[in-house]
Amino acid sequence: MRERGTLPRLFGSLLLVVAAGISSVAAAPERGGPAPARTPVATPLGQVVPAPARVKPGGSPYAITARTRILVDEGPRRDAREVRRIGSYLAGLLRPATGYALPVTDDRGAAGIRLRLGAGDRSLGEEGYRLESGRGGITLTAHKPAGLFHGVQTLRQLLPVSVEKDSRQRGPWTIAGGTITDTPRYAYRGAMLDVSRHFLTPDQVKLYIDQLALYKINKLHLHLSDDQGWRIAIDSWPRLAGYGGSTQVGGGPGGYYTKAQYRDLVSYAASRQLEVIPEIDMPGHTNAALASYAELNCDGVAPPLYTGTSVGFSSLCAPKEITYDFVDDVVRELAALTPGKYLHIGGDEAHSTSHADYVAFMDRAQAAVQKYGKTVVGWHQLTGATPVPGAVAQYWGYDATGAAERAQVAAATRKGTRLILSPADRVYLDMKYDKNTVLGQSWAGYTEVDRSYDWNPATYLAAAGVPEDAVLGVEAPLWTETLATNDQLEVMAFPRLPGVAELGWSPAATHDWDTYKTRLAAQGPRMAALGIDYYRSPLVPWPTE
Numbered sequence: 001m002r003e004r005g006t007l008p009r010l011f012g013s014l015l016l017v018v019a020a021g022i023s024s025v026a027a028a029p030e031r032g033g034p035a036p037a038r039t040p041v042a043t044p045l046g047q048v049v050p051a052p053a054r055v056k057p058g059g060s061p062y063a064i065t066a067r068t069r070i071l072v073d074e075g076p077r078r079d080a081r082e083v084r085r086i087g088s089y090l091a092g093l094l095r096p097a098t099g100y101a102l103p104v105t106d107d108r109g110a111a112g113i114r115l116r117l118g119a120g121d122r123s124l125g126e127e128g129y130r131l132e133s134g135r136g137g138i139t140l141t142a143h144k145p146a147g148l149f150h151g152v153q154t155l156r157q158l159l160p161v162s163v164e165k166d167s168r169q170r171g172p173w174t175i176a177g178g179t180i181t182d183t184p185r186y187a188y189r190g191a192m193l194d195v196s197r198h199f200l201t202p203d204q205v206k207l208y209i210d211q212l213a214l215y216k217i218n219k220l221h222l223h224l225s226d227d228q229g230w231r232i233a234i235d236s237w238p239r240l241a242g243y244g245g246s247t248q249v250g251g252g253p254g255g256y257y258t259k260a261q262y263r264d265l266v267s268y269a270a271s272r273q274l275e276v277i278p279e280i281d282m283p284g285h286t287n288a289a290l291a292s293y294a295e296l297n298c299d300g301v302a303p304p305l306y307t308g309t310s311v312g313f314s315s316l317c318a319p320k321e322i323t324y325d326f327v328d329d330v331v332r333e334l335a336a337l338t339p340g341k342y343l344h345i346g347g348d349e350a351h352s353t354s355h356a357d358y359v360a361f362m363d364r365a366q367a368a369v370q371k372y373g374k375t376v377v378g379w380h381q382l383t384g385a386t387p388v389p390g391a392v393a394q395y396w397g398y399d400a401t402g403a404a405e406r407a408q409v410a411a412a413t414r415k416g417t418r419l420i421l422s423p424a425d426r427v428y429l430d431m432k433y434d435k436n437t438v439l440g441q442s443w444a445g446y447t448e449v450d451r452s453y454d455w456n457p458a459t460y461l462a463a464a465g466v467p468e469d470a471v472l473g474v475e476a477p478l479w480t481e482t483l484a485t486n487d488q489l490e491v492m493a494f495p496r497l498p499g500v501a502e503l504g505w506s507p508a509a510t511h512d513w514d515t516y517k518t519r520l521a522a523q524g525p526r527m528a529a530l531g532i533d534y535y536r537s538p539l540v541p542w543p544t545e
C-alpha cells in the first residue's frame with residue numbers, strides 16, 4: 001500500500017497489544033501483592049525473518065532511550081560515507097515512532113548503537129554481520145557496509161512492531177541481550193518486477209525496494225521490456241520508449257523511465273544494498289520494439305501495439321543485420337546505466353523463432369553483453385542455445401517441466417553455467433494462493449505459503465543432475481499481467497516473499513515449516529504497521545486480536 005492507511009495502522013496497533021512475546025507480557029501477580037507491573041519482554045533474539053545463522057541469547061537487554069546515540073565507527077575511508085549513510089538510515093527508521101533525536105555521531109565516547117566495520121572480521125564476508133546486545137548498548141560489526149545494513153534490518157525486527165509507525169508511539173524500546181552472528185547461504189537473493197505488462201512508477205518501485213530490504217533481498221531484477229511495453233529510454237532508438245512504451249495490458253497510458261529516473265532508481269536500490277539487474281527480453285516478447293521500428297521485422301511491416309496477455313507470438317528478425325545493430329545499441333546504453341555485473345537478455349518463449357535462428361541470435365546477443373563488460377543472464381531456455389562461459393540461467397520450470405528440459409539445464413551446469421532458481425510453482429509471486437485468490441494466474445498451480453517456502457534450493461534439481469554448487473541463489477519474480485497497484489503487488493508478494501528471502505539467506509539447518517510459520521506470524525503485525533497488504537494465509541498462526 002502506498003500510503004500507510006488507517007486500517008492497517010489500527011490493525012497493527014491492536015495486534016501490538018496482544019502479540020505476547022513480541023512486545024510485552026504481564027508479569028504473574030503475587031497473591032495479595034501489589035498490582036502487576038507490565039514488564040517489558042523483548043522479542044526473542046532469533047525471532048526474525050530470515051532466521052539468523054547463529055543466535056546466542058543471554059545477558060541484559062538494551063533499551064533505546066532519549067539518550068541513545070548512533071555511533072558510526074567509519075572504518076576504511078572508502079566505506080566511511082556509506083557507513084554514515086547507514087547510520088542515518090537507522091536513525092530515520094527509529095525517529096518517527098520513538099520520538100528520540102538519535103544523533104548520528106563519530107564521537108567514540110558516546111554510548112548507544114554502534115556501527116563498526118572491522119578489518120578483522122573477514123569471516124563475516126560481503127554481507128554478514130554480528131549484533132551484540134547488552135546493557136551498555138548494541139554493537140553491529142561487519143566486514144562490508146552491506147553487512148551493517150542487513151544487521152540494521154535484524155535490529156529493526158527485534159524492536160516492537162510499533163517502531164514501524166510514522167508517528168510517536170509508547171516504548172519501551174527494548175532489545176534482548178545476546179549475540180547474533182549471521183551470514184547468508186546464497187549470494188544471490190533476488191526479486192523481479194515486471195514493469196512492462198503494467199508500468200510501475202519510480203515511486204512504486206521504490207516502495208517495493210524498501211519492502212525487499214526488510215528481508216535482506218539483495219538483487220532487484222527489472223523486466224524492462226515485453227510485448228506490451230518498452231520501459232527504458234534508449235537514445236539511439238527513441239521510439240522504443242516513446243511509442244513502444246505508450247501502452248500496457250488492458251490499454252491505458254503505460255509509461256517508461258527516463259535515463260535520469262532509471263539512474264535514480266539504481267542509486268535508491270543501492271542505498272538499500274540491492275543491485276539492479278535490467279532485462280531486455282529477446283528475441284521473443286518483443287512486440288513493443290517491433291511495433292516501434294518497422295525495419296526490425298522480417299517483412300518490414302510494424303505490427304500494432306499489443307495490450308493482451310498472450311505470449312510467444314513475436315520475434316526479432318534473426319537473419320537481418322539491423323537486428324544486431326539494435327541489440328548492440330540497446331545493450332551498450334543499458335550497460336552504461338548499470339553499475340552491477342549482470343545484464344539479463346531474456347530468451348524465454350521464443351516460439352516464433354526457429355531453433356537455428358534462436359541459437360544464432362542468442363550467440364550474438366550474449367557477445368554484445370560480454371563486449372560491454374557484463375555477465376549474461378537468461379531464462380533457462382538459454383541452455384538450449386550455447387551459453388557463453390560465465391553465463392547464468394534463471395530456471396523457471398515447475399513440476400510439469402519435462403525430464404529432457406531439466407537434463408538440458410543440468411548439462412549446461414556441468415559445463416559451468418550457474419543457476420538462479422525461480423521455480424514457477426514455488427516462487428512465482430503471480431501464482432494464485434488458492435482457488436479463491438482474486439488476482440494472479442494459475443498456470444503453474446496454486447501456491448500456498450507453505451509450498452512456496454518448503455523446498456531446498458540446493459537439491460531442487462539434484463535428481464536431474466544439477467550439482468549444489470551450480471546454484472547461485474533464488475529469485476521471486478512478480479509478473480504483472482493482473483497487477484498494477486502496490487496493494488495488488490503486496491497481496492501477492494506477501495507473505496511468500498519473506499519465505500523466499502529466508503530460503504536465500506538462512507542456513508539449511510534452520511529450515512523447518514513449523515518454526516518458520518511462527519516467526520512469519522510475528523511478521524504479520526509488522527507488515528500491517530508498515531501498511532503492507534499481505535494475504536492472511538490460513539496456514540500461518542497470525543496473532544489474533
Ligand code: NGO
Nearest residue numbers: 311348379396428430441479
Ligand atoms: C512466464 C513467461 C512470462 C509470463 C509469466 C507469467 C517467463 C519466464 N515467461 O515466465 O512472460 O508473464 O510466465 O506467470
